[in-house]
Amino acid sequence: MARKIRVLVAKPGLDGHDRGARVIARGLRDAGMEVVYTGLHQTPEQIVEAAIQEDVDVVGLSILSGAHMTLFPRIYDLLKENGAEDIMVMGGGTIPEADVKALIEGGWAAQIFTPGATLESIVDWINTNVNLN
Amino acid sequence: MTQKKLDEIKAAGENWRAKRSKLKDRDARFETVSALPVNDIYTPEDLGAFDYMKDLGFPGEYPYTRGVQSNMYRGRLWTMRQFAGFGTASESNERYKFLLARGQTGLSVAFDMPTIMGYDSDHPRSLGEVGRVGVAIDSLADMETLFDGIPLDKVSTSMTTNAPASILWCMYLATGEKQGVPSDKLTGTIQNDILKEYIAQKSWIFPPHPSMRLITDIFAYANKHVPKWNSVSISGYHIREAGSTAVQELAFTLADGFAYVEAGIEAGLNVDDFAPRLSFFFNSHIDFFEEIAKYRAARRIWARRMKEKYGAKNPKSWMLRFHTQTAGCSLTAQQPENNIVRTAYEAMAAVLGGTQSLHTNSMDEVLALPTEKSVQIALRTQQIIAYETGAANVIDPLAGSYFVEALTDQMEAEAEKYFEEIERRGGVLAAIDQNYFQQEIADAAYQYQRAIDKKERYQVGVNEFVDTSEELDIDLLTIDPEIERKQVESVQKLRRERDNNKVQDTLDRLRVAARGSENMIPCILECVRAYTTQGEIVQALREIFGEYKEKPTF
Structure with a gap:
């Protein structure tokens, strides 16, 4: 039997908007994934440490504070420094289209979901893009 | 109504129902946005033991169901107060002047996340967040710039600050001093509602007990020195945005309000010395009638409890005055112009519900901070309601609607059930510790999202009419x-140029107060007058009070 996909849902930054993160965490769990939720106010260092320790396939960042252009690159770089660049970084939040494009084209995020995305579309994306080998 | 008349209505209703039940209804769920089922029609039968004088009375009179002023909007329209702030203090100052020039009647300051969480702009945790979602305020110098050219005796200012509310409030009082405005002339509100931070908004610093002490210190200081200030804005807004239902918003917010009343009484204050300055802040979501019923129920519940349970004698202590903001969570990133329409209905509900002040969201807020153009449309939406629609002519115009009265009663009854549950759990602080509110809200949020995903509930432009x-x-x-x-440069320059001995002295004095039991506000005021930064003051208190930690659950 194939193992389950492991996801770290993380809330970097100082804001406390955790509605999205918690809905997604529960939705991914209900879709059969193993989900770890970091809780609020995590630094990039704390998130990367948790991702490596929990041996996850995907890190999902929920950012509604406008700090996405700082946080995505920082977390990506830290994963790389720690030899964990195989962990996929995705995210969601209040992120303008132009920034979504810049983050994906820059390689800092594999995918970003913005308001209105369904749980199914997120689950499908993870199932399609995570390689369980 | 006589029993005979009621029997007639009942018989006619039964007849009507027999015919009506043969008709096929649309395939839809007939319920409010909070998943509260609603009937197809409401009649006098739904009002039960409705007693006009006991349940409604007159505006400006107990139990205030119809509004807190006797002449409501015929006397004065609600305060049009757009929440704004971004970048540095001087940029926000320009936005405030822009809004005041366009007929806005009160200011509402949005702070950036470092300011909300008590970090200076040059703290490592502030990286990337300075000036992003609000204005960065590190010290009194920034606050002076923020209100430069805006006379503080002429505007009322609302400040959305909670965990470090005491500090930003002291900066505002000190800015008043610099302008020559004594503190008893200042009007405005600090949000200062830490309970809903633990419950929903999650911008906390200290653990609950020292946080509650800071709040009661503010109550006592405001009562003596800043009597026209609203010392707390007990907020349902964030509870709703976090995903609660309308009833949960109503019940949890009022429960928080009662907890502050009890804390004030326990701190030795007389209820009538601080209760008149408690204010509220509610959400206006998209379900028109449910929202109106919520506001009416809120006033009635508050009045009854304050009078009957807490023994308040001053009618001002019985009055629930509130600010409203339209629901950010009802807006969609898709076809954002549609958000103008959503916001207009939500604003209308707030007005028909008797709000004292109102913020209308801008259409682009789901995507970014609003532009000047979209803020102007949002403000104009309120002006159209006020000056064109006629909604401000008649007080509580939906009173007597069988539906609205039945829904108001239902809201009250459902809220009472939550109060019982909270009491059973040992009160608000205990229920927070048990993760009760957080879990209730998370459940409601999840169910709402599932209903959207499964198209059991529609959002135009998102899952239908895409x-x-x-x-x-x-x-x-x-x-x-x-x-x-x-901003980082400016706070570092300030630290080099101010009198640092004085800063250390004021911080030492504050530490003594914090370890003891005296009121901390005068000491915080001394700190800010010496240009001690917010981050420095918070750090001093953090070393004594510790930090709150949440158990992350989903």
Whole structure:
């Protein structure tokens, strides 16, 4: 039997908007994934440490504070420094289209979901893009 | 109504129902946005033991169901108060002047996340967040700039600050001093509602007990020195945005309100010395009638409890005055112009519900901070309601509607059930510790999202009437990353140039107060007058009080 996909849902930054993160965490769990939720106010260092320790396939960042252009690159770089660049970084939040494009084209995020995305579309994306080998 | 008349209505209703039940209804769920089922029709039968004088009375009179002023909007319209702030203090100052010039009647300050969480702009945790979602305020110097050229005796100012509310409030009082405005002339509100931070908004610093002490210190100081200030704005807004239902918003907010009343009484204050300055802040979501019923129920519950349970004698202590903001969570990133329409209905509900002040969201807020153009449309939406629609002519115009009265009663009854449950759990602080509110809200949020995903509930442009060719053609406000560098430089310059011995003295004095039991506000005021930064004051208190930690659950 194939193992389950492991996801770290993380809330970097100082804001406390955790509605999205918690809905997604529960939705991914209900879709059969193993989900770890970091809780609020995590630094990039704390998130990367948790991702490596929990041996996850995907890190999902929920950012509604406008700090996405700082946080995505920082977390990506830290994963790389720690030899964990195989962990996929995705995210969601209040992120303008132009920034979504810049983050994906820059390689800092594999995918970003913005308001209105369904749980199914997120689950499908993870199932399609995570390689369980 | 006589029993005979009621029997007639009942018989006619039964007849009507027999015919009506043969008709096929649309395939839809007939319930409020909070998943509260509603009947197809309401009649006098739904009012039960409705007693006009006991349940409604007259506006400005107990139990205030119909409104807190006797003449409501015929006397004065609600305060049009757009929440704004971004970048540095001087940029926000320009936005405030822009809004005041366009007929806005009160200010509402949005702080950036470092300011909300008590970090200075040059703290490592502030990286990337300075000036992003509000204005960066590190010290009194920034507060002076923020209100430069805005006379504080002429505007009322609302400040959305909670965990460090005491500090930002002291900066505002000190800015008043610099302008020559004594503190008893200042009017405005600090949000200062830490309970809903633990419950929903999650911007906390200290654990609950010292946080509650800071709040009761503010109550006592405001009562003596800043009597026209609303010392707390007990907020349901964030509870609703976090995903609660309307009833949960109503019940949890009022429960928080009662907890503050009890804390004030326990701190030795007389209830009538601080209760008149408690104010509220509610959400206005998209379900029109449910929202109106919520506001009416809120006033009635508050009045009854304050009078009967807490023994308040001053009618001002019985009155629930509130600010409203339209629901950010009802807006969609898809076809954002539609948000103008959503906001207009929500604003209308707030007005028909008797709000004292109102913020209307801008159409682009789901995407970024609003541009000047979209803020102007949002403000104009309120002006159209006030000056064109006639909604401000008649007080509580939906009173007597069988539906609205039945829904108001239902809201009250459902809220009472929550109060019982909270009491059973040992009160608000205990229930927070048990993760009760957080879990209730998370459950409601999840069910709402599932209903949208499964198309059991519609959102125009999101899961129905989707425009796949859509390309966003509205301009978005961008925050220049230079702002962070400038603000960091400015706080570091301040630390070099001020009298640092004085700063240390004021901090030492505050530490003594914090370890003891005296009121901390005079000491915080001394700190800010010496240009001690917010981060320094918070750090001093953090060393004594510790930090709150949440158990992350989902």
